[in-house]
Amino acid sequence: MKKILICLFTLLIAIPVYAIDGAQLLKQIDRNLNPESYEMYRKLINVEPDGRKKEYTLYSVKKGVDKVVALFLAPASEKGRSTLRLGDNMWLYIPNVGKPVRITSLQSVVGGVFNNSDILQLDYAAEYDVEKIEEAGNEYLLLLKAKTKTVAYDRIKLWADKNRKLPTKIECLTEASMLIKTLYFKEIKDFGGGIVRPSVLETDSPLYKGYKSIFIFANIKQRDFKDEVFTLTFMPNIESLRK
Amino acid sequence: MIKRYFLFSALFLILFSPFCLAEEEYKFDISEIEKKPYHIGGYLEFRPILFGLDKDASLYKLKFFKRNEGKTVEEYNGKLQLEGSLEKGIARLFVRTNFDLKYSYLGWEHNETKRMIYEGYLSLKPSPSLTFKFGKQTLLWGKGYAFNPVAFAGRPKDADDPELALEGFIAASADYIKSFGGPLKTLAVTPVIFPIYKHINDDFGKINRLNFAAKLYFLLYDTDIDLIGLTGGSKTNRFGIDFSRNITSNFEVHGEFAFFNNQIKKVIDSQGKISESKFDAKSYLLGLRYLTPWDTTFIFEYYRNGTGFTYLEMKDYFTFIDKGYDLFLSKNNESLLKKASSVTQGNYGRPNPMRDYLYLRMTQKEPFNILYFTPALTTVMNLNDKSFSLSPEFFYTGFTNWEFRLKGTALIGQRKTEFGEKQNDYRIEFRVRYYF
Known part of the structure; x- marks a missing residue:
């Protein structure tokens, strides 16, 4: 009887750990990072080993997954x-060239550590399946695997704060688990409208020793857009969405 | 006491300065993203070029038969491209002007005044699904990087510099977009009306005709597909299709096919007899873009120009020029060279005048961790006569709003071949641009 009780007690303790639904947790992390449909401004700063910087300002809108x-x-x-x-x-539109051209997610339109898929990040749950969840102190460690071959990184290790359910660090890996880059989420800020999330994203890469790239986020707002905004034909008109 | 105060202050500054700097690093001033109803910008360019002349080449003889410019000629090019826009409600006014200034062995030259406005139109956008445009606009259709056989409503690209802005035509156009769920994600229709009259688009084709063009775009099963047509009489009727698709995250394929109805070709034989033939022509292009794990991008295109000249037709043209030059040297008679000139403009002298071409461009992103530095190597090969151009280049964008490009081009080919008979053996150019 005593043994049965011990087993039952052990099971009761164990259930909360095994009951974490990885897919659900990843979706929640996505939603805590951004509303499903939003507009935001970002400043991208590429920093070279000698401290020299180059800055870009971007306006982004997203809808759905x-x-x-x-x-x-x-x-x-x-x-x-x-x-x-x-x-x-993925497409790139250059006003001088005058027509959108297809690009690949691993290319970079800005140079530096961020590539196109970092700039046009979708929900993690849309691109990755959760293979495993581990608990490490105050953090979850989610081991993610790309759903298809067309995703930029084959594997991702995502550390998330247990309370806030927000990422703190992400490692982007190849199929053979070679590290491509690390993203560090910093400086949690209240953007209004219930959006509380990191306002700075820093990245470095063993492929670019001494270099780092930083995203600073501003004016993240929930906003709905028509599907037609996300088409090739509309690309020259994105500026008209800004208010 | 004061001494200690300074000591503490110094220590405080030393200890905390990195954090102060870090705060400074991450500053994002909201005034930077405020939207203004107007925009003015553009770039200023300086581009000196050194040409190494090929005095035995047919096109050298045709152009320089009265001059002796030595082994090399220099050219200094300046360009000011300005653009401005004004937005109010659903309306937007946009203008892009281009002013070219050149100093060469011929003295100072600039582009024609009527060609200085590249684009100038009013657009009305009552909803994200619908846009109307009235005025001069560039309609660059097709998926090819270096060649676009289906670009019926635009000017031909320079395969040597495909990303240069092109002058548009005066037209009225509309874009209607509809998005869907399922395999067909997007459908867009672009109808265009081109008036071709005296002083309005008169370099497009036959005048006093109203032309119609249209593009129907689908994003179907993750593949871009365009159906394109042009009719109206200024040019012969033509129809085309193009596609583009990402196979993997680092591999893209694209293609174009164009059908030209009743195409007319003007040919000169080696004796100077000019004849015209009428035929239906088919042009097509197959291309790919591939990114290697070590960040080299390959753009590869095969272009079949169904309206182009055969190897023998081109050989006859060069032979006739040589004959004309010999006549000029022996009897000071320019008549044959003048006749050759008359069939050169827009005919033998147009970009990619022959039938089969291969284009290969390799760019290496930031080698040796030199950020913003992109070396490239480009070749355009004429498969009919085995002549080719080879262009190494170095491109650097490390200083905000500045671009630097050093490019060399060697033209390689036997006598009576396209690249072998160009007026230059080589060209070296340096281009610096400042954007504002």
């Missing part, structure tokens, strides 16, 4: 460029 577009507002040399992502499809 697979539609996102980003427009470059500065510097003048990049102004008017826009990138669109519709699921696994």
Whole structure:
């Protein structure tokens, strides 16, 4: 009897750990990072080992799980460029060239550590399955695997704060678990409208020793857009969405 | 006491300065993202070029038969491209102007005044699904990087610099977009009306005709597909289809097919007899873009120009020029060279005048961890006569709003081949641009 009680007690304790639904947790992390449909401004800063910086300002809008577009507002040399992502499809529009061209998610339109899929990030749950969850102190460690071959990183290790359910660190890995880059989420800020999330995202990469890239987020707001905004034909008109 | 105060202050500054700097690093001033109803910008460019002349080449003889400019000629190019827009409600006014200034062995030159406005239109956007545009606009259709056989409503690209802005045509156009769930994600229709009259688009084709073009775009099963057509009489009727698709996250394929009805080709034989033939032509293009794990991007395109000249037709043209040059040297008679010139403009002298071309461009992103530095190597090969151009280049964008490009081009080919008979053996150019 005593043994049965001990077993039952052990099971009762164990249930909360095994009951964590990985997919649900990842979805919650996504929602805590951003509303499903939103607009936001970002400043991207590439920092070289000697401290030299180059800055870009972007306006982004997203709808649902697979539609996102980003427009470059500065510097003048990049102004008017826009990138669109519709699921696994990505395009770049350069005003001078005058027509959108398909690009690949691993390319970088800005140079530096961030690539196109970092700039046009979809929900993690839309691109990755949770393979395993581990608990490490105040954090969950989610081991994610890409759902398809077209996703930029084959594997991801995501550390998330247990209370806030927000990511603190992400490692992007190849199929063979080689580290491509690390993202650090910093400086949690209240953006209003119930959006409380990191306002700074820093990244470094063993492939770019001494370099780092930083995203600073501003004016993240829930906003709905028509599906037609996320089309090739609309790309030259993204600026008209800004208020 | 004062001494200690300074000591503490110094220590405080030393200890906390990195954090102060870090705060400074992450500053994002909201005034930077305020939207203004107007925008003015553009770039200023300086581009000196050194040409190494090929004095035995047919096109050198055709252009320089009266001059002796030595082994090399220099050219200094300046460009000011300005753009401005004004937005109010659903309306937007946009203008892009281009001013080219050149100093060469011919003295100072600039582009024609009527060609200085590249684009100038009023757009009305009552909803994200619907846009109307009235005025001069560039309609760059097709999925190819270097060649676009289906770009019926635009000017031909320069395969040597495909990303240059092109002058538009005066037209009225509309875009209607509809998004769906399921395999067909997007459908967009772009109808265009081109008036071709004296002083309005008169370099497009036959005048006093109203032309119609249309593009129907689908995003179907993650593949971009366009159906394109042009009719109206200024040019012969033409129809086309193009596609583009990402196979994996680092591999894209694209293609174009164009059908030209009743295409007319003007050919000159080696004796100077000009003849015209009428035929239906088919042009097509197959291309890919591939990114390697070590960040080299390959753009590869095969282009079949169904309206182009055969190897023998081109050989006859060069032979006739040589004959004309010999006549000029022996009897100071320019008549044959003048006749050759008359069939060069817009015909033998157009970009990619022959039938089969291969284009390959390799760019290496930021080698040796040099941020914003992109070396590239480009080749355009004429498969009919085995001549080709080879262009190494170095591109650097490390200083905000500045672009630097050093590019060399070698033109390689036997006599009576396209690249072998160009007026230059090589070209070296430096381009610096400042955006504002």
